[in-house]
Amino acid sequence: MxxxxxxxxxxxxxxxxxxxxxxxxxxxxxxxxxxxxxxxxxxxxxxxxxxxxxxxxxxxxxxxxxxxxxxxxxxxxxxxxxxGPAIEQQKSARDLMVAVDLSGSMSVEDFTLENNKTVDRLSAVKQVLATFAQHREHDRLGLILFGDAPYLQAPFTADITTWLTLLNESEIGMAGQSTAFGDAIGLAISVFESSETKNRVLIALTDGNDTGSKVPPIEAAKVAARYDIKIYTIAIGDPTAVGEEKVDLDVLQQMSDITGGKSFQALNREELQQVYQEINIMEPQLFDSLSFRPRxxxxxxxxxxxxxxxxxxxxxxxxxxxxxxxxxxxxxxxxxxx
Known part of the structure; x- marks a missing residue:
């Protein structure tokens, strides 16, 4: 024609x-x-x-x-x-940000892999996240690393391979030894502001409580709710720990409730993997089908x-x-x- x-x-x-x-x-x-x-x-x-x-x-x-x-x-x-004839393309309909804690406590080796090898918490998180990311090919993934302060490691991208490479390059302590959890939520909100997708999900993973954020986690969650950002919080590690390494489960639960998400606790690799499987069920992949004719x-x-x-x-x-x-x-x- x-x-x-x-x-x-x-x-x-x-x-x-x-x-x-x-x-x-x-x-x-x-x-x-x-x-x-x-x-x-x-x-x-x-x-x-x-x-x-x-x-x-x-x-x-x-x-x-x-x-x-x-x-x-x-x-x-x-x-x-x-x-020319009509060509259909599938475009992501969801932006999914993953925030990973890189504080010093992530070096504790209390996770066991399938081969019974004991590894630190961050290594277990990387392995499980790799499986999770490979099943999100229709979502745009982002990555925030936080310690003393949050850092945007990867902006939203549909390139899963590059996203996994940037995740694997992260090391314990590279963002500091503390846990600025609330500031990590704030950074995620600012990144979501430039996103055109209305379906926004934040998965925040930490093994300690907030120790020095400028914005308290609860207040950051309230702002996230106004931007229609759903937060899933994952607490990992020993729940009997004390001091900075003790996870404030009540705060994580409140953050999820405020934004319409859910809070999880993973004490080992199997539970962590189960958490991501549940998130996959609650947040199935979304994509928009676009059709155009080349001229x-x-x-x-x-x-x-x-x-x-x-x-x-x-x-x-x-x-x-x-x-x-x-x-x-x-x-x-x-x-x-x-």
Whole structure:
């Protein structure tokens, strides 16, 4: 199918007819020969004397080529486009931010992998998050790392491979030893502000209580609720710990309740994996299906046709004059022989 990007230029098609109708005929002065028997010549030929000008005329072939050339130029100006078959694309309908605690307590080795190898909390989180991320191919994932302060490690992206690479590059203590949990929520809110997706989810994972945020976690959760951000909090590690390493489960529960999310507690790798499976069930993947038809401009084809017509016409005119000169030369040679 072909469509015109600028069909308004089609109004120019009758312009040559309008010019022929309104504009006077072109007259060109030519030299003439005076003869004493001009009046007798007029009587013989029956022609009526007029002013010294000749009206040039064109044959039908010339008229056809001129009309076709004008049609090509106007068609090129309308910019014809070839419309291809419909193509469907799937676009993410959810932005999902993951906030990971990198405080010193994440180095405690109290998680066991499938091969019974004991690893620190961050290593277990990385492994489980890798499985979780690979099942979210229709969501845009972001990553915030926090300790003394929060840092945006990865903005929202649909490139899961790059997101996992940035997660694996994170190390315990690289953001400091404390837990600025409330500030991490605040940073997530500011990132979500630039997001066009209305379905917004934050998964916040920590193994300690807030120790120095400028904004308390509860207040940050209230602001998140106003921005329609749903928070899922995950507490990991030993619940009997004391001091900064003790997780404030009540605060995490309140944050989830305020935003319409849910609070979880994971004491080992199996429970952590189960948490992400539950989140997958509660927050199934969303995507928008977009359909479009590719457009390819073909305005150059009328221009090529116009150029071809011009070259062919020029060649035919040159050939015509060449044959005419050759005939005259032949006749002249025959007359000289006679």
């Amino acid at each position: 072909i469509e015109f990007a600028h069909p308004e230029f089609l109004i120019l098609l009758p312009l040559p007819l309008l010019i022929i109708w309104l504009a006077p005929a072109y007259k060109e002065r030519k030299p003439s020969v005076k003869v004493p028997y001009f009046a007798r010549l007029v009587d013989v030929t029956g022609e009526k004397p007029e002013s010294g000008a000749v009206l040039l005329s064109r044959n039908n072939i010339q008229r056809f080529f001129i009309a076709l050339a004008w049609l090509c130029l106007v068609t090129a100006m309308t910019k014809p486009e070839k419309i 390819t401009s073909i305005h150059h084809y009328p221009i090529i046709l116009f150029a071809s017509i011009y070259l062919i016409s020029l060649s035919l005119v040159s050939l015509r004059f060449y044959i005419k000169r050759k005939r005259l030369k032949t006749l002249k040679s025959a007359n000289e022989v006679n």
